[in-house]
Amino acid sequence: MEIRGYIGDASPVNNKVIAELRGVSKRFGDVLAASDLNLSIVEGEFLSFLGPSGCGKTTALRMLAGFEVPTEGEVLLDGKVVNDLDAYHRPVNMVFQQYALFPHMTVAQNIGYGLRQVRPRLPKAHIAEKVSKALDVVQLNGFDDRRIWEMSGGQQQRVALARAIVNEPKLLLLDEPMAALDRKLRKEMQIELQNLQRKLGITFVLVTHDQEEALSMSDRICVMRDGRIVQIGSPQELYDQPNSRYVADFVGTSNFFDGKITDQDGTLTSVLLDNGLTMQGKPVGQLGKGQQVCVSVRPEQMKLHRQGEGLNVVVQNRIFLGEHTEYLVMHETLGEFLVLSPRQSEPDNGPFNAGDDLLVSWASDTALIFDNI
Amino acid sequence: MRLYAVCVYLFLYIPIGVIALFSFNAGRHASQLQGFSTKWYGKVLSNPFVMDALETSLMVAFTSALLASVFGTMAAVALQGIKGPLRTAFDLLIYVAVMIPGIVIGIATLIGLVTVFDQLNPLMAAIWPDGFVAPKLHMGMGSLIGAHTMFLMALVVIIVRARLAGMDRALTEASSDLYATPMGTFWQVTLPLIFPAILAGFLLSFTFSFDDFIIAFFVAGSETTLPIYVFASIRRGVTPEINAIGTMVLVVSLMALITAQLLLQRGGKKAK
Numbered sequence: 001m002e003i004r005g006y007i008g009d010a011s012p013v014n015n016k017v018i019a020e021l022r023g024v025s026k027r028f029g030d031v032l033a034a035s036d037l038n039l040s041i042v043e044g045e046f047l048s049f050l051g052p053s054g055c056g057k058t059t060a061l062r063m064l065a066g067f068e069v070p071t072e073g074e075v076l077l078d079g080k081v082v083n084d085l086d087a088y089h090r091p092v093n094m095v096f097q098q099y100a101l102f103p104h105m106t107v108a109q110n111i112g113y114g115l116r117q118v119r120p121r122l123p124k125a126h127i128a129e130k131v132s133k134a135l136d137v138v139q140l141n142g143f144d145d146r147r148i149w150e151m152s153g154g155q156q157q158r159v160a161l162a163r164a165i166v167n168e169p170k171l172l173l174l175d176e177p178m179a180a181l182d183r184k185l186r187k188e189m190q191i192e193l194q195n196l197q198r199k200l201g202i203t204f205v206l207v208t209h210d211q212e213e214a215l216s217m218s219d220r221i222c223v224m225r226d227g228r229i230v231q232i233g234s235p236q237e238l239y240d241q242p243n244s245r246y247v248a249d250f251v252g253t254s255n256f257f258d259g260k261i262t263d264q265d266g267t268l269t270s271v272l273l274d275n276g277l278t279m280q281g282k283p284v285g286q287l288g289k290g291q292q293v294c295v296s297v298r299p300e301q302m303k304l305h306r307q308g309e310g311l312n313v314v315v316q317n318r319i320f321l322g323e324h325t326e327y328l329v330m331h332e333t334l335g336e337f338l339v340l341s342p343r344q345s346e347p348d349n350g351p352f353n354a355g356d357d358l359l360v361s362w363a364s365d366t367a368l369i370f371d372n373i
Numbered sequence: 374m375r376l377y378a379v380c381v382y383l384f385l386y387i388p389i390g391v392i393a394l395f396s397f398n399a400g401r402h403a404s405q406l407q408g409f410s411t412k413w414y415g416k417v418l419s420n421p422f423v424m425d426a427l428e429t430s431l432m433v434a435f436t437s438a439l440l441a442s443v444f445g446t447m448a449a450v451a452l453q454g455i456k457g458p459l460r461t462a463f464d465l466l467i468y469v470a471v472m473i474p475g476i477v478i479g480i481a482t483l484i485g486l487v488t489v490f491d492q493l494n495p496l497m498a499a500i501w502p503d504g505f506v507a508p509k510l511h512m513g514m515g516s517l518i519g520a521h522t523m524f525l526m527a528l529v530v531i532i533v534r535a536r537l538a539g540m541d542r543a544l545t546e547a548s549s550d551l552y553a554t555p556m557g558t559f560w561q562v563t564l565p566l567i568f569p570a571i572l573a574g575f576l577l578s579f580t581f582s583f584d585d586f587i588i589a590f591f592v593a594g595s596e597t598t599l600p601i602y603v604f605a606s607i608r609r610g611v612t613p614e615i616n617a618i619g620t621m622v623l624v625v626s627l628m629a630l631i632t633a634q635l636l637l638q639r640g641g642k643k644a645k
Contacts, residue, residue: 065550086549088550088551088552094546094550097543100546102562114552118552163551167551
């Protein structure tokens with residue numbers, strides 16, 4: 001199940017490992033928040049920890065920041081073990097979920113906070129110059145003397161970002177930074193954050209439960225579940241080659257059909273579904289005859305048509321999504337599942353309406369078979 | 374129900390109103406109103422005994438409030454890092470210290486200090502070099518300030534702790550993340566954010582100490598605070614002079630309390 005981190009087809013300049021987790025576990029009393037995490041973070045990449053709440057992604061981030069000390073294993077920064085290095089000695093900065101801006105300071109004072117802690121002290125003019133550059137980068141020129149509570153949510157996030165990047169950290173940690181923003185602003189900030197990362201070349205580590213956010217911004221994604229790393233890979237790899245039902249379900253959408261393996265023939269494996277139908281697909285991992293498995297098919301791999309071969313289904317519901325249309329269809333024994341049709345194909349075939357009797361089919365090699373856990 | 378509430382408030386405030394009213398009495402009896410005059414205020418301010426007592430009271434109130442604010446804040450900040458049964462025990466003890474009747478604190482402090490002094494004084498006299506007179510510990514300004522500080526510290530701890538609990542923990546983490554040492558975080562983030570609460574604690578402590586009679590009565594020794602002076606002069610009959618002192622104390626106390634309340638409200642809003 002566990003796969004060691006490797007470098008995807010990402011943008012990193014060189015393949016220098018900037019941070020590393022080696023067999024890291026964290027226990028809070030009886031709760032194992034993180035278990036045997038192994039991960040290398042490459043300089044200049046945009047890495048995301050993705051998972052539902054309580055999966056250990058925030059714990060992993062907090063161990064990199066120095067707010068939590070691992071119970072087992074080692075955290076490395078720049079090749080050195082930093083388990084016992086206090087947060088204030090780590091060349092790492094964080095953007096907090098609720099930003100955690102200091103309410104008794106102005107915008108400029110907030111941004112210059114990290115620079116003011118440097119000993120021996122930096123010249124005032126030097127700090128002022130860096131602060132004004134940082135304000136420039138996040139497009140908040142002229143907001144220097146504003147108070148935090150006079151800023152909107154989006155502006156506050158930019159201040160939090162500027163306060164972190166002004167220190168030129170080795171790692172920039174982002175703890176669900178988009179959670180407090182509305183949808184439209186979130187989209188804008190995602191693009192901006194990505195541009196910023198490319199421009200500054202700082203390594204970004206993001207924690208999120210939003211798969212869309214992780215898929216659109218990251219070079220690599222580390223999918224987590226119950227304190228463990230399930231899969232690490234580029235967004236495309238995770239989407240096309242999920243290593244488990246969990247990843248297939250969490251990254252993108254999938255239809256799952258439960259059954260038992262009856263036959264293994266070359267690259268394709270046959271599965272007798274619980275309701276009597278037989279399906280074929282590509283097995284993922286070591287699977288044996290008679291094993292309980294599930295067949296996973298992405299909604300966009302399925303095709304709806306009026307004639308030809310396929311499973312007989314009835315359209316239950318149609319959701320127009322612009323470029324695509326999502327159909328909820330009903331099969332006599334399989335039950336309900338989703339089909340995503342691109343708009344271009346519809347003039348010939350559709351649009352279909354609720355109640356239409358249709359046929360659905362897909363190429364067998366696009367179906368994946370997972371151990372059913 | 375409403376009438377009942379009105380009666381309760383009248384019962385509480387009429388005596389205070391009467392005191393304020395009679396302080397402007399032109400006559401010399403506290404029970405008969407004979408025209409308006411501010412002469413009793415003038416008399417109070419030119420009475421050397423009253424001014425001495427006032428000075429003692431101010432000195433005690435200021436010093437003990439200051440000490441209580443400093444030590445109370447230190448205790449409250451330190452308590453942040455303590456969890457589990459030890460924390461529960463501390464919390465309980467602090468609330469007990471606030472709720473315990475003043476007379477118990479007064480007697481307990483008196484007995485405690487006298488016992489300690491009785492042990493220490495012969496010892497000091499014995500070890501003191503020949504030819505010099507050994508200092509003798511006794512009840513007075515020191516014991517007064519000490520007793521008040523101990524009692525007020527609990528009050529400050531409660532006020533400052535409430536403020537600390539309302540403060541976003543991420544703020545101190547952010548400070549630490551931005552290279553500030555724990556000491557740096559305390560001076561640059563924690564202290565500025567809890568300062569309104571400390572100031573409010575100081576003002577409340579000042580008022581409590583300034584108004585306190587019971588504890589002071591036991592541990593003051595030969596010192597006379599304003600409440601002790603008032604108590605002593607009442608035995609010679611209530612004159613409008615007492616009313617004038619009471620009214621002045623009331624006004625000063627109220628102003629301090631209102632300021633404290635405003636500070637707590639404003640500070641609470643700002644740090645959210």
